[in-house]
Amino acid sequence: MRILFLNPVGILGGAERAMLDLMVCLQKQDARLSLHLRAGTDGPLLDEARAAGVDARVLPLPEQLSTLGDSALRGHGAREAWRLARNLVPTPALLARYGHALRQEVMGLGPDLLHSNGIKTHLLSPFTAGLPLARVWHIHDFLGERPLARLALGAQSRLASAVIANSRTVGEDARGVLGKTPVHVVHNGVDVERFSTVPHEVADLDALAGLPPAPEGTSRVGLVATYARWKGHDVFLEAASEVTRREPGLPVRFYLVGAPLYRTPGSQFTEHELRQRIAHHGLSGRVGLVPFQADPSRVYRALTLFVHASTRPEPFGLTIAEALACGRPSLVSRASGAAEVLTDGVDARLLTPGDAQALASAMRQLLSDAPRRARLGEAARKTAVEHFSRERYAREVLAVYHAVLSTRLSPQGSVA
Template identity: 70%
Template sequence: MRILFLNPVGVPGGAERALLDLLACLRKLDPALSLHLLAGTEGPLLDEARALGVDSRLLPLPERLSALGDSGLRDQGARALWGMARSLAPTPGLLAGYLRALRREVRALRPHLLHSNGIKTHLLSPATVALRVPCVWHLHDFIGERPLVRQALRALRPVATAAIANSRAVGLDARQVLGSVPVHVVYNGVDVERFAPGPGEGSRLDELAGLPPAPVGTLRLGLVATYARWKGQELFLQAAAQLLQQCPGLPARFYLVGAPLYRTPDSQFSEEELRGLVSQLGLQGRVGLVPFQREPAAIYRALDVFVHASTRREPFGLTIAEALACGRPAVISRASGAAELLTEGVDALTLPSGDAEALALALRTLVEDAELRERLGQAARRTAVERFSRERYAREILNLYRTLVRAEGSP
């Protein structure tokens, strides 16, 4: 069976890491599979997929198409929509050319199934309609919250043979938009051998952040995420400021690990903005900014407490599964997809989205209770192995592929 994966970008965000885990396991589950990947921009994704034996190529999206996005339009009015309309004005010619190029690639490869891994590639999948290839849209986002995307995907739903949602909440949202398209919930998985408990080097975090070594006994609390504005960096800093105001001598440091990875404008913090927030909140010397790390397992192990603080619903939250697999005690927004498989107070502390006071209280609880940190970390590891393994994830998706291909009468 030949499977062609389409991904809008080559940079490794959460959807791309989930894709790499899927690719790594599919070949083990069925060595006869022929796996192919087209990405819309350069980046490490292509090299990492090639290292897994996947035929991986760049089909470059024009810069104007690559930068388009409506994630920032959720709560904005006519001005934002007008700005989007102006940015779209020169796009139809670029889009037509890209669709022709994509159709040529798909026709030449003759895949038995097409797996689209991002909203932009879902929107481009009409290029393959005449080729009669089953098309799966993998949904890593709440498409119902994006006004333009919601309308476009609803119009294009005859193109999709099926959809995969990475959490139950994403699945419910998708069914409201896609109607009769079958939506299958498959929770993301991680490599629980790579992400596993082990000794952590806290001093390495200080070095990466450009901070002097922390005093012995300092606890390190960190948020690992891209710099998307809704990922909760500002909330985390506000909670840190509240915590230190309540307990000035608390032996703790706080770390933001990540970078502005994507090309869509105005949707991300810059490093300068975050450093400005650190200064405004009086957190100089207590907060470190650690650049994006391609190998994050060592970062999780170096943290005494992992924090997930997204300020709106998180479709899944791959960093949650990774941190739990490393046995980290965690404070997690309960409005994340991964939290659907967690039990409050057993394998994590959960809290409402956007509540800095609740986050500060949870952090204080963990900082002051070493026994609770140990118990949560051990339970987190067990949960990750049982519910978040990438082998389970790949097996469920491969079973879906086989069902769809058999329905088309292909091998």
């Protein structure tokens, strides 16, 4: 089976890390698979895919297309709508040129199946229409919240042979947008050997953040996320301020780990904005900004508590699975897709999205209760191995591939 993966960018966000793990495990599970990746921009995704033995190349996506997106329209008004409308003007001509290049690439490679890993690449499906291949759209977002993407993908849904959704809530949302297109729910997976409790592989968060070394016995609480505005950096800082106000002598530091990885304007905090918020809360010297880390496993193991604070429903939340696999006691927004298999108080603390007071209270409780942290961490690791291993992930995705291709090749099946 020859599989072509398409991704809009070459950076390593959650969807990209999940795809890398998928490709690595697919090759282990079936050596006959031939895997290929084309990304719209260069970056570490391509480097790591090549290191894993995948034929990975850039198919350059024009700047105007790579930065185009309607995610910033959530909850915003006329200014964002006007900006998007202005940027849409050159889109048809750019899409036509890029679509032609994509079709030529696909025809030259001749894949049996095209695995599209982002909304922008789903929207390119018409340019491969008529070619003898199956198309699987991997959905990592709530399409119903994306006004333009919802309409466009709904109109093109017949071109998708099947959809993989990374959580049950994403699957339900996708069914509402895509109609009769088959939707398969497959929770993301992580490398539970790399993300483990190995104690000697620990990051020096203070050095990475440019802070002086913390006194011995200092607890470390961290949020690991891109700088997307809905990831809850503001809620995390408000909770940190509340903890510091109520427990001024508590030896604890807080860390924001990540970067503004994506190229869609208006959807992310800048580093300057976050530093301003830190100063506003009087947390200078108590909060460190740690840049994006290619190996986040070392970051998780350095944390006393891991925090996931997304303020709106999150499709999955790969950092949750990674932190759990590292045995971290975790405070998790209950609206995340990964929380679908978690039990509050057993393998994580599940909290209402956007509730800074509840987050602060949970932080204070766990920071003062080491035995409880230990119990949560042990259960977290067990849950991650059982539900979030990348081997399970690849096995379930491969089953979708086989089902799609067997339907295409059967006498009753129709060629996509």
